[in-house]
Amino acid sequence: MPTVLILDDEPVIRDVLGSVLAKAGFVTREAATAAEGLERLAKEPIDLLLLDLMLPDRPGLEVLSEVKARHPEVPVVVVTAYSSVESAISAMREGAFHYLPKPFRNEEVVHVVKQALEKKRLVAENRALKARLNAPPGLKEIIGRSPSMERVFETIRQAAASRSTILITGESGTGKELVAKALHRLSPRASGPFVTVHSGALPPDLLESNLFGHVRGSFTGAVADKKGLFKAADQGTIFFDEIGTVPLETQAKLLRVLQEREFLPVGAVEPQHADVRVIAATNADLVKLVADGRFREDLFYRLCVITIPLPPLRERREDVPLLVETLLARAAAENGKAVPSVTPATMKALLDHDWPGNVRELENVLERALVLGHGVIDLDQLPDTVRRSVPRAASLPAEGLSFKDAVAAYERALLSAALQRASGVQKRAAELLGLKPTTLNEMLKRHGMLPRDVREPAEPEPAAPSRV
Ligand SMILES: Nc1ncnc2c1ncn2[C@@H]1O[C@H](COP(=O)(O)OP(=O)(O)OP(=O)(O)O)[C@@H](O)[C@H]1O
Ligand SMILES: [Mg+2]
Incomplete structure (x- = not known):
């Protein structure tokens, strides 16, 4: 109702x-x-x-x-x-x-x-x-309507069909794994396996035997032949999560797989073949790793035939409301709860936060709020880090905006955010902004943001529209 x-x-x-x-x-x-x-x-x-x-x-x-x-x-x-x-x-x-x-x-x-x-x-x-019309099938798990995400979708659509190696870059929680899976699903290999390699935690020899397999007796404990992940991914896709953590000696072998499409199981003499598409992801700066001698340059060039950079959430804030709506609905369904409503103040805080953990962080914040809130998600259900975000600058609209207007709009946004948080008490709002109360009052007057009865009765100012 x-x-x-x-x-x-x-x-x-x-x-x-x-x-x-x-x-x-x-x-x-x-x-x-x-x-x-x-x-x-x-x-x-x-x-x-x-x-x-x-x-x-x-x-x-x-x-x-x-x-x-x-x-x-x-x-x-x-x-x-x-x-x-x-x-x-x-x-x-x-x-x-x-x-x-x-x-x-x-x-x-x-x-x-x-x-x-x-x-x-x-x-x-x-x-x-x-x-819904714009979202191609197979991509609908990836939420976003911003221009930067549209570019991502476009690249995925174009790249999925080919067999080229793909490098997905982006900060933690930006959806690299999600994109890797979408690429697989949209590819002609969709009915084949999708195999993920987490190279990070493994010592090189174990990683290699995992990747390429080994023959019986090749080392202590190798009691039987073992099929590696490359073989397991035959006719499908192999996804290297955090490719930057692969040790240098394994990188050389990986390069060979990419070049020759063949690999040598540990202890074997006969190379094996696998028809595999390689997708790699990294949140590290590979260029820097190459410069530092920790990543092979030739492998880097092999990998980045097609690169898909994923934007951090703070650079596509316009997607936040849609993400909130969709992720909340999903979390509610998973927890057997009704979809809660989100108060405008909460939405504003979510829009203002910088999201260092990107979509994963947002997902966690919403899940927590869902559990804590009773039908309504208010500021109280947000972690302190999110609640205390500073208001951000007005973004430049498509048709442009004069510098003066933009600064004035930002000033008004700051003033009204501070006043709101200070429940209208100017002295407190001034403290929040680190301004002298008289300065704040001056600014409020200049922006026509003072309540009528506070203004000098002698010169009634015209009500300046305070659109932000
Ligand atoms: N655009 C998006 N739409 C919907 N969910 C997303 C999106 N991006 C990320 N997620 C969700 O956020 C979480 C993290 O995504 P994912 O594991 O793909 O990130 P990642 O880039 O691989 O992070 P990391 O570098 O930490 O491994 C997942 O639960 C995923 O479903
Ligand atoms: Mg990941």
Whole structure:
């Protein structure tokens, strides 16, 4: 059942709207001031906001643009008196879905609210549909719609068909193994085996006997012939996880397999053949390892015929909401729980975090939150490291943005984040930002972010739109 927040300072109006909407089957929440309303929006999932433009603590239009900036997914219906049609028009321009002139008819309220929610639903559905159409079969486990991930998908599609060796690079948790498996699934070898080699922990001789097999009696303990992983991967794909950890002497043998397509089991005299496609992954900088003499240059060139660099999550933050939605749904299903909702404040923290552990870290954070939270994931269910992220700079939109505007937008984002965390107490917000309270006040004034009653009454400033 959708939840509607009624933000109006008049108790009578709140009562009327509340009962009309409740009768129509909506859950309602009420707030009497801008501060209260914004807090509610940050704390709980709200599907629609009914906003009175005449609020005691802040100009309604300013509240509207703040809501649009912080919670772009929440449709806003503006309620306003007949006399201020102009502000209603400005409201539409600021992104309100509709305005209801007072006095309003009850049916009209329900109709407009339903319309706005229907539009919201259609937009979301359309987005999901598009995503599904764009995702090629075999790639759907890999979540991402950002341009950098689109490039990854494109390379996977092109590379999968060939037999070329592929090198996947990327920080820990960026999905290297996931991509390796997708490459295999999309390749003509899909029905063959996919064999993973974790070279890291093994001493060279054990690694070699694992890879190439050995013949009986070739060393103490070799009581029978053993088939190696290369042979096991025949007609399929062999995946070298952390190729950078393969010891130098084994690298020479690996190079030979790549060049000659044949290998020598430990203790054998007859080389063996295997029809195998090699995929390697590394989170180490192989170029540097080559420079340091710890990785063979010739092997490096053999491996990187096709390279797929995976972007760290912090460089594709636009994928965070989709990842959260999908990973939560998956975790909920695995844990036999209902899919929880995520509060806007939580989503903001998730968007702001730098994710050194990338998607794996996000996955862990969500799983923990799912277990701790009861139907709603709020800031309390996030680890401190994620909750305390600093707000990041506004990213450059496609059509460009002047330096001054971008800096101003970032300043506003910082100010409003600090104010939010300080529950509106300016002195505390100034501390958080390491500013003098007077400096903070100056900046708030400059950005038109001061509540009305704090400004000097002598010169009423125009309400500067504070879009971020
Ligand atoms: N784009 C993605 N979409 C969905 N899940 C992802 C994505 N990237 C990574 N994951 C998930 O994150 C976890 C880590 O992924 P994976 O093991 O492939 O990373 P990795 O790059 O191999 O990390 P490492 O270098 O630490 O081995 C897995 O559970 C994987 O399913
Ligand atoms: Mg891995």
